[in-house]
Amino acid sequence: MPLLEVQQLxxxxxxxxxxxxxxxxxxxxxLDLAINEGEIVAVVGASGSGKSLLAHAIMGILPANAYIxxxxxxxxxxxxxAKLKSLRGSEIALVPQSVSxxxxxxxxxKQLQTNKDSIEQHSERKGxxxxxxxxxxxxxxxxxxxxxxxxxxxxxxxxxxxxTRLIIADxxxxxxxxxxxxxxxxxFKQLAAEGCAVLLITHDIEAAIRIADKVAVCYAGSIIEIxxxxxxxxxxxxxxxxxxxxxxxxxxxxxxxxxxxxxxSMGLGLQGCLFADRCNRAVDACKVSRQESRxxxxxxxxxxxxx
Amino acid sequence: xxxxxxxxxxxxxxxxxxxxxxxxxxxxxxVAMSPIDPVQSYIGADVMRVGTEQRAEIAAYWGLDKPFAxxxxxxxxxxxxxxMGTSMIYRESVTKIIAERFIHSAxxxxxxxxxxxxxxxxxxxxxxLKRGSWIDRAITSYCYTLASTPAFWVGLLLxxxxxxxxxxxxxxLGVPAGMxxxxxxxxxxxxxxxxxxxxxxxxxxxxxxxxxxxxxxEVMDSDYILFARAxxxxxxxxxxxxxxxxxxxPAITLQFASFGELFGGAVLAEQVFSYPGLxxxxxxxxxxxxxxxxxxxxxxxxxxxxxGNALADFFYQMVDPRLRLQKEAQR
Numbered sequence: 001m002p003l004l005e006v007q008q009l010x011x012x013x014x015x016x017x018x019x020x021x022x023x024x025x026x027x028x029x030x031l032d033l034a035i036n037e038g039e040i041v042a043v044v045g046a047s048g049s050g051k052s053l054l055a056h057a058i059m060g061i062l063p064a065n066a067y068i069x070x071x072x073x074x075x076x077x078x079x080x081x082a083k084l085k086s087l088r089g090s091e092i093a094l095v096p097q098s099v100s101x102x103x104x105x106x107x108x109x110k111q112l113q114t115n116k117d118s119i120e121q122h123s124e125r126k127g128x129x130x131x132x133x134x135x136x137x138x139x140x141x142x143x144x145x146x147x148x149x150x151x152x153x154x155x156x157x158x159x160x161x162x163x164t165r166l167i168i169a170d171x172x173x174x175x176x177x178x179x180x181x182x183x184x185x186x187x188f189k190q191l192a193a194e195g196c197a198v199l200l201i202t203h204d205i206e207a208a209i210r211i212a213d214k215v216a217v218c219y220a221g222s223i224i225e226i227x228x229x230x231x232x233x234x235x236x237x238x239x240x241x242x243x244x245x246x247x248x249x250x251x252x253x254x255x256x257x258x259x260x261x262x263x264x265s266m267g268l269g270l271q272g273c274l275f276a277d278r279c280n281r282a283v284d285a286c287k288v289s290r291q292e293s294r295x296x297x298x299x300x301x302x303x304x305x306x307x
Numbered sequence: 308x309x310x311x312x313x314x315x316x317x318x319x320x321x322x323x324x325x326x327x328x329x330x331x332x333x334x335x336x337x338v339a340m341s342p343i344d345p346v347q348s349y350i351g352a353d354v355m356r357v358g359t360e361q362r363a364e365i366a367a368y369w370g371l372d373k374p375f376a377x378x379x380x381x382x383x384x385x386x387x388x389x390x391m392g393t394s395m396i397y398r399e400s401v402t403k404i405i406a407e408r409f410i411h412s413a414x415x416x417x418x419x420x421x422x423x424x425x426x427x428x429x430x431x432x433x434x435x436l437k438r439g440s441w442i443d444r445a446i447t448s449y450c451y452t453l454a455s456t457p458a459f460w461v462g463l464l465l466x467x468x469x470x471x472x473x474x475x476x477x478x479x480l481g482v483p484a485g486m487x488x489x490x491x492x493x494x495x496x497x498x499x500x501x502x503x504x505x506x507x508x509x510x511x512x513x514x515x516x517x518x519x520x521x522x523x524x525e526v527m528d529s530d531y532i533l534f535a536r537a538x539x540x541x542x543x544x545x546x547x548x549x550x551x552x553x554x555x556x557p558a559i560t561l562q563f564a565s566f567g568e569l570f571g572g573a574v575l576a577e578q579v580f581s582y583p584g585l586x587x588x589x590x591x592x593x594x595x596x597x598x599x600x601x602x603x604x605x606x607x608x609x610x611x612x613x614x615g616n617a618l619a620d621f622f623y624q625m626v627d628p629r630l631r632l633q634k635e636a637q638r
Contacts, residue, residue: 059537089539103549105628114538142628175588243547285353 001076002034003197004058004166007234008070009033011062011221013051028053028221030070032300034294038167040198040230042208044247045218045264050202054218056171058199060084074166083233093159095169099151102143108154121161128157134186149180156187167191168199173207185211205232205251207266208292217244220263220274227299240301243275273303281305309461313625325497326613327606331383334605338598345596347372369395381400382602392599396591402602404588412577412584414496416569418504423511430512431519432554436546438524446516454513456629458572462506464581469502476502479581504578507572511565518561522554554590560623566615570608 011028028050035041043051056062058072060081072079074087084092102111112125129138132153138146146154152172159167169188173181181204189211192198202208208215209229216226224241231238234253236248249257261278272287273279279286291302346365350357366372368380385392391401434446453461470478477499526532527550535549574586581587585604592601624630 056533061533083542085539088537094534094537096530096534096537098530101530103531103535103553105552106549114540115544116539122607142632144629145632 003037003075004033004035005073006031006033006058006070007073009054009057009072010069010241011050011057012067012277014065014067022213024067026221028057031217031221031223033223033226035166036201037197038190038192038195039214040200040212041226042200042202042212042215043218043223044202044205044208044215046203046265048265049218050221051203051218052170053221055094055168055199056203058168059088059092071185071194085255089114091165093161093164093167094169095155095159095172097171098172099143099146099155100123101155102151104143106142107139108141108143108146112139112144112154113157121163124161125157128160132157148176149183152184153187156184158254160187160191162194164191164196166197166199168201170201172200173201173202173204181207205247217241217247219243220265221286222274222302223276224303225299225301228302231299240296240306241303242279242281242305271298275303309556315621319620323610323613327609330609331602331603332379334373334602335379335382335562338596338601339378341596343594343596344539345395345598347371348595351364376436382599386602394592394600395597396595396600397597401599401634404600405585405603405607407589408583408585410485411582412573412586414574415500415504415507415577415582418500419507419511419563419572420565420569422504423508424515424558426508427512427515428437428519428555428558431435431516431558432523434516434520435523435527443520447520449492450513451519454517456510457575458506458510459575459579461509462503462576465506465509466579479579500574503573503576503582505570506576506579510572511569514565515558519554519558523550526550526553556623556626559626560619563615563619563622567612569613569615 009028009031010026012024012026015023015025015064017023030048033041033043033054045051045055053062057066057068058079060079062068063124074083074092077083079087097139113122129136134150134153134157138150138154143151155179156169158173159169167188172184172188176184185207186192188198188200200208200212205215208234212229214226215229215232216223218224225239225244227239227244231240232248236245239245239248246259248256250259259278261279264274264277272289273282273291276286285304291304293300293302294306296306330348346362346369349365350362363372370378370426373381381591382392391405392401394401397404406487415591430450434443437443469476479499532545532549535545540548570586574589576582577584577586585607588600589604589608591597592604
């Protein structure tokens with residue numbers, strides 16, 4: 001049984017259009033994802049493909065005008081608000097993107113503690129500081145005084161307690177020095193080795209395949225393929241979905257081949273496969289109906305052409 | 308820390324002296340150019356019985372026949388020695404009048420200032436936390452209405468309701484009329500202060516409430532509140548731990564920086580309620596061309612407003628770690 005199982009998750013926002021007319025805008029549709037203990041699953045995709053929303057939906061911290069449907073199960077049980085209330089910040093932890101997620105007026109050390117901490121966590125946090133080679137003085141600093149690498153370690157240390165069973169890391173590496181990226185990835189790898197499930201949300205495919213067991217590719221609010229990380233190699237022929245292949249081949253070291261067009265904005269009510277307009281293998285049937293997820297070669301794909 | 312405090316204070320004091328000098332010159336010049344003839348307003352109703360020669364004598368006694376520059380230098384010289392002169396209309400030393408009236412005004416303003424600060428801050432917090440609800444709309448529309456309402460009009464309205472119709476509170480003055488100074492009790496003082504104080508604070512609530520509301524909405528939408536929620540904080544502890552301090556700072560600063568408006572409001576409120584404070588004396592001195600008193604009051608209010616702004620500055624620099632530590636790092 002997977003630790004976290006997301007099924008048919010759809011997210012819509014209620015928005016004001018002209019004047020006071022309201023409209024529901026769907027930003028994520030029928031997303032399926034599962035993650036086991038000790039496993040690292042990376043969710044990759046371009047900006048605006050809905051990756052961060054997935055993280056916020058699991059944590060239950062979407063804005064008030066968001067509506068979700070589908071099911072999120074944790075440890076076999078439905079993850080509702082009551083359950084989240086006890087799990088947030090204890091068993092389920094979010095590692096945010098940047099230092100702007102820390103309160104600018106509270107010293108780091110004080111800020112790390114939450115009202116769910118007991119003496120055990122208190123000493124554990126101290127231990128983490130040593131393990132991450134953060135000096136004791138760092139606890140007395142304010143967030144704006146942290147360097148990039150220090151901030152990264154501090155943010156990871158908010159989550160890396162032994163009570164944590166699921167870590168959701170939202171873009172933990174952008175704009176970081178390669179050494180710091182390696183350091184951050186090493187930390188996640190180690191957390192997974194200790195039995196944590198890690199959901200790594202990133203647009204850095206290279207970083208993702210370096211540590212992840214499985215990679216889910218997100219496109220226009222939907223996961224179009226979930227593949228073992230090892231499939232991302234060579235010319236990408238092992239990949240199932242044309243978009244995954246295009247994404248892989250667009251990397252500088254893999255040919256640097258761009259494809260035309262842009263990701264359709266979500267909520268347009270498009271028919272058929274969302275990638276059909278940009279796909280060189282698209283046939284009429286692709287434009288008529290949405291493809292269901294299929295299991296192919298130990299991966300999952302939403303494409304009728306996949307083999 | 309102490310050294311920084313000394314530098315901060317030193318700089319402020321130099322600025323204050325330059326400001327006071329400039330304000331004195333401008334005020335003196337403005338009064339000299341004013342069409343109000345101090346001799347005429349001094350004589351008042353006795354105008355038929357005072358001849359031209361007598362008028363010239365009064366003018367000479369006050370030194371009004373001398374040129375502008377000479378009068379100013381004489382006044383400034385005395386001022387530097389601590390002598391603020393004698394009021395023409397009250398026939399008492401300016402220092403004494405100001406000291407007496409300052410007590411009344413200071414109490415009134417302190418009362419209004421704390422009342423508007425506390426109520427305004429609380430109203431802003433409630434409005435922001437209940438954004439979009441009826442209570443938010445009620446608070447914001449109250450603030451917008453009040454922000455565009457003149458203080459004297461509010462004062463008249465309150466006086467009409469509470470002093471005339473209901474008769475709960477005295478209609479004006481600082482103490483009951485016709486009572487010996489020795490028999491006036493503290494309760495009497497407070498009773499007379501309530502209406503002008505409330506008038507002043509009712510108007511002062513709007514800016515602090517609107518500002519706090521806006522700031523708290525920003526904070527509640529911020530990444531760090533989102534992350535705090537993701538870490539399991541919610542409700543009151545989320546607000547007190549993560550939001551309160553972040554909005555209290557700008558609110559305190561704003562409240563200290565509002566000393567200018569407070570004094571301006573006091574002039575009007577005191578006038579409406581004939582409250583014997585600095586504001587009322589300023590109006591009297593201005594209308595009757597009482598130069599020494601007016602100069603004294605102008606300098607006093609300048610000092611008052613300047614102190615407020617300096618305190619606002621001080622709090623911001625001392626309390627916000629980003630400003631404080633950056634300054635230390637530059638050194």
